[in-house]
Amino acid sequence: xxxxxxxxxxxxxxxxxxxxxxxxxxxxxxxxxxxxxxxxxxxxxxxxxxxxxxxxxxxxxxxxxxxxxxxxxxxxxxxxxxxxxxxxxxxxxxxxxxxxxxxxxxxxxxxxxxxxxxxxxxxxxxxxxxxxxxxxxxxxxxxxxxx
Numbered sequence: 001x002x003x004x005x006x007x008x009x010x011x012x013x014x015x016x017x018x019x020x021x022x023x024x025x026x027x028x029x030x031x032x033x034x035x036x037x038x039x040x041x042x043x044x045x046x047x048x049x050x051x052x053x054x055x056x057x058x059x060x061x062x063x064x065x066x067x068x069x070x071x072x073x074x075x076x077x078x079x080x081x082x083x084x085x086x087x088x089x090x091x092x093x094x095x096x097x098x099x100x101x102x103x104x105x106x107x108x109x110x111x112x113x114x115x116x117x118x119x120x121x122x123x124x125x126x127x128x129x130x131x132x133x134x135x136x137x138x139x140x141x142x143x144x145x146x147x
Contacts, residue, residue, distance in 0.1 A: 020046055021065040028125060028140055029063040032090040035083040037076075041066040041137065049139055062143040072134045080136055087127075091116050096125055104128070 020042035023030040027038070046066040069080050088098075096116040104111040111130040117123070125142040 020050075021067075027065065027067070027087070028090075029065070029142060031094060031125070031142075032087065035067070035086070037079055038067040038069050038083065038138070041068050045137070062141060064139070064141045066140070067138045069136050069138070070134060071131070071136045084129075091125060094118065095120055096123075 021027065021029075021034075021040050025034050026032065027034050046064075049066055050064045069083070070076055071080065091098075095118045097119060098114065098116050100115045102113045104113060109131045111128055113126060113128045116125045118125075121144065123142060123144040126140070128139040130137040130139070
């Protein structure tokens with residue numbers, strides 16, 4: 001997973017305040033309320049992810065967050081799908097437009113990186129989905145304030 005999360009660091013973004021999460025009770029550095037059932041990850045995987053963004057100089061004026069959600073039942077899958085739809089619709093409402101998707105690998109459960117940009121503010125919002133057995137990890141990075 002560490003390698004997959006470091007892939008997000010290849011975005012052309014560069015460094016600043018990285019906390020876990022960037023703003024408590026929110027997702028995307030204040031862009032939207034936290035999603036029920038998603039747990040903020042602040043351990044070694046998050047530390048490696050945020051360090052890779054800082055040390056590579058790839059997150060200029062930005063932030064990073066990481067969340068996980070158990071994926072053991074059909075209800076979990078539905079909840080995660082609904083959360084992603086809500087996140088995408090919130091991005092659209094806030095003026096972000098989708099500009100690319102990259103699969104990081106070729107198998108069915110390969111991590112997927114999605115990128116959005118706010119054309120007015122020039123802020124970038126990217127998220128990486130990583131499936132690991134019975135849990136899904138959502139790594140998020142962006143530039144500037146989420147709002």
